[in-house]
Amino acid sequence: MSTVPAHHDPEIIANGAEVLANMKELCSSLVYAALLTDDGFEVAHLPAEKVGDNRFASMASSVQALSDAVTRELQIGLSSYVIIASDHGHVIQRRVPQHPLVLAALFDDDETLGKALSISRLSAERMSALLT
Amino acid sequence: MAEHVILFAGPMGAGKTTAIRSLSEIDVVSTEAANTDRETSDKATTTVALDYGEIDLDGLEKVRLYGIPGQRRFDFMWQILKERAKGMVLLINNDAQHPLQQMLEFLTEFDDLYRRGGVIIGITRTDVTTRPTVADYAKALSAERPDLIVPIFTVDPRNADEMRMVLMTLIVNIETRESFGPLEASL
Numbered sequence: 001m002s003t004v005p006a007h008h009d010p011e012i013i014a015n016g017a018e019v020l021a022n023m024k025e026l027c028s029s030l031v032y033a034a035l036l037t038d039d040g041f042e043v044a045h046l047p048a049e050k051v052g053d054n055r056f057a058s059m060a061s062s063v064q065a066l067s068d069a070v071t072r073e074l075q076i077g078l079s080s081y082v083i084i085a086s087d088h089g090h091v092i093q094r095r096v097p098q099h100p101l102v103l104a105a106l107f108d109d110d111e112t113l114g115k116a117l118s119i120s121r122l123s124a125e126r127m128s129a130l131l132t
Numbered sequence: 133m134a135e136h137v138i139l140f141a142g143p144m145g146a147g148k149t150t151a152i153r154s155l156s157e158i159d160v161v162s163t164e165a166a167n168t169d170r171e172t173s174d175k176a177t178t179t180v181a182l183d184y185g186e187i188d189l190d191g192l193e194k195v196r197l198y199g200i201p202g203q204r205r206f207d208f209m210w211q212i213l214k215e216r217a218k219g220m221v222l223l224i225n226n227d228a229q230h231p232l233q234q235m236l237e238f239l240t241e242f243d244d245l246y247r248r249g250g251v252i253i254g255i256t257r258t259d260v261t262t263r264p265t266v267a268d269y270a271k272a273l274s275a276e277r278p279d280l281i282v283p284i285f286t287v288d289p290r291n292a293d294e295m296r297m298v299l300m301t302l303i304v305n306i307e308t309r310e311s312f313g314p315l316e317a318s319l
Contacts, residue, residue, distance in 0.1 A: 005168035007168065037165075037166075039165040039169065040206065065181045066163055069181070
């Protein structure tokens with residue numbers, strides 16, 4: 001990865017937008033998704049026309065770090081993904097393998113959890129492949 | 133055993149995580165991420181959720197130490213942790229771009245914590261730059277917030293003795309106010 005922060009790197013931003021767009025094609029129940037740096041800066045988001053205020057990215061960064069802290073404390077290895085289930089959908093987030101990036105996505109309740117997990121995993125792996 | 137929850141607040145790079153690591157008697161729970169904002173602070177990692185440590189004071193009081201992220205984009209963590217805190221150690225790095233302004237902004241943000249508990253200010257990195265002085269901070273505080281009575285120290289977050297003195301001063305301050313009631317705004 002280049003030394004330019006990911007959220008300022010045009011290539012990474014373009015790759016992120018492409019991965020998120022592909023995610024939406026695979027899954028119509030995707031409401032919102034963001035690619036963010038570990039320290040909570042938004043790299044890309046979807047839908048593109050929605051003005052991101054970085055709030056979702058900041059919160060996803062904190063949640064990711066807290067889940068990592070829990071798995072570290074319990075000595076159960078690395079956290080694979082985080083699920084926040086709610087009445088009207090679920091948030092799934094996971095790290096982009098080998099990169100200090102997190103993919104976080106909100107799915108509505110039309111989606112099965114299994115499919116949402118699968119799509120988020122494939123998308124994170126795709127993002128990793130594009131950066132490598 | 134009495135318990136206190138103390139917040140460590142202040143801008144990115146002020147030394148909050150270091151201070152908690154100096155003080156804590158347990159392994160500190162940290163939530164650090166790679167720092168991509170090197171313009172604000174040239175350090176490798178930054179706290180993105182919280183730091184947590186504990187210290188036992190003479191077997192009589194347990195102090196839970198919570199460090200919050202310094203960046204405003206994490207202010208939802210400020211709200212979550214502020215609600216359970218009794219007091220705050222506000223650390224301001226003297227080499228910040230606008231340290232006096234930073235101090236005043238954090239005091240405003242955590243005003244309710246001052247009202248119901250107590251606040252103490254620690255000026256860090258005075259070995260890097262000697263100005264502004266403690267007198268400058270005190271002058272800015274009395275000019276902009278004459279309603280606040282807040283002790284100001286210079287402190288090295290790496291020094292456990294210094295941090296313990298700051299912490300004890302804050303706790304005595306909180307307990308005194310609990311005994312005699314909250315300070316009136318006009319004091």
